[in-house]
Amino acid sequence: MSFPTIRHRRLRSSAAMRNLVREHYLHVNDLIAPIFVIYGEGVKNEIPSMPGVYQWSIDRLEEEVRELTEAGIQAVLLFGIPEHKDSVGTGAYGEDGIVQQATRRIKELAPELVVIADTCLCEFTDHGHCGVVHHTAGSAVVDNDESLELLVRTAVSQAQAGADIIAPSNMMDGFVAAIRKGLDEAGFADIPILSYAVKYSSAYYGPFREAAQSAPQFGDRKTYQMDSANAREALREAQSDIEEGADMLMVKPGLAYLDILRLLKDRFDLPVAVYNVSAEYSMVKAAALRGWIDERAIVLETLTGMKRAGADMIITYHAKDAARWLRS
Template sequence: MNHLTRRPRRNRKSEAIRSMVQENQVAVQDLIFPVFMMEGDNLAVEITSMPGIYRYSPDRLLEEIASCVELGIKTFAPFPQIEEAKKDRFASESKNPEGLYLRTISEIKLNFPDVVLMTDVAMDPYSSDGHDGIVDNGEIINDATLEVLGQMALAQAQAGADIIGPSDMMDGRVAHIRQVLDKHAFYNVSIMSYTAKYASGFYGPFRDALDSAPKHGDKKTYQMNPANSREALIEAELDTQEGADFLMVKPALSYLDVIKTLKDNTNLPIAAYNVSGEYAMVKAAAQNGWLDNDRIMQEVLLSMKRAGADIILTYFAKEFAQLMKR
């Protein structure tokens, strides 16, 4: 028998050694927890396609954030379900300081001043068309949409947002939002750009949660083609030049190569959005007894970290934090 001088298994022979040489690790502080809000009082409505995830009325959302803070979660990404009667083609409700979203952001910051809020800048939750931009004769109008996005970002900063998250994929929106924020002295409000947001089928449960699916057409003229990876470098270069503080890849699990590509080509922090459909797949398989929920949750998040994500937006955030407390 040949004498083996190199035996990689020696570094796997005990839990202590495996932990000592572990290359990547997910921590609670790496995570952003997306949360959903709805009008009403004392309401918590489970989203059928996202088991364990709820839409909360503002009072119950404050309770949910309190429980998450106890677990060590410090950053949240709130999304609103807007009543259909309040939607129009210009997303006017997005700038209403007394509306659900801005009012609730202010309440969260008042009650939890140390919590970080990453807000969503996109027209679709407020749009009667269900698109991320102004629709004119079936076309998404880029430059006119920028004006709406800039005012939306300003209103969110005024309400207390710490990080603005433009998720619309309009050309030039990072530069425009940065200019608007700086003009009004919101120099310290960050921008986490949805840099490589793909036209993915994994968004279905999220659109259920917000009732924000497009009323016609699709989003392929502004969201990226899932077949493309080099194109993400173009978006990343532009977002960096325009003043983004973080770059995001969405979805994450089927786009680990894109996360790695951005990590290797920029010095900005990279975020990955572990989206609703990725969450729903794990939950459905676990509920059927086909997969171990906790083990797969950790493996999925670790894959994103290993690919290069510094930050992970995930609906598993609370579950993961609870698991780490055990």
């Protein structure tokens, strides 16, 4: 049969009709809000390249936690900026590290809020790389296996502080297996791992590096983060992490990699997260501030597109606003 018997517009005739046949729904429960914490007192620093996103000192975290929970957000992803940096990222795994302190404070303020700890060294190293760097014969190399030891220490210290989920983002080979073993041996067998399984070396991270003060001081991260041209490699990375014990997978960035998100969703049966990263946020904000776009409509359409592509969870700097819009 064909037109005029088939008329697709019949199911678009009213808002109620469209709601009845809608295939995908974005819900506040899908959203995870990143938080940046920093040393100091009374600090609420707006990040210039990310309007509406702030670095928070621990004594002011209550303001952000209250707004997030009132908006219905149930999970946060925690990033920390240390007071001092060194070559081995000591601040990442110290008992009184900034992420560990912030985790304990959030759990005091909102015990039901799921705290996801980003597990990496880049914010804590003076060179800005995600592992231990050795300089040999005029070149710098990130030592994969030596880095794993420090990442395990970081994950265990985060779990000890009360983190509900460990989210390793370092892209070292074997990082899930090492962290899973370390958590289990430390008595945290029930703490899940949300692996940054498919993390591309991307230009979309620029504003984040300002927010987290984590830009590499030399070179780039292309020897450990993925080549943006590769898709089959993403499946290999995800498969490895599943075999090593990952409980959830992540694709990062989001918008330019929705095809990869769909590949993972179709191939694997674990929950899949997508990270709507900093430059994706900043471009929308910049255009909205100039009155060029309808921010609410653009954001909700973008996040719905990520849900349609297969995301079970969406990490987004729009989380607070999107949650409010969804409930209004």
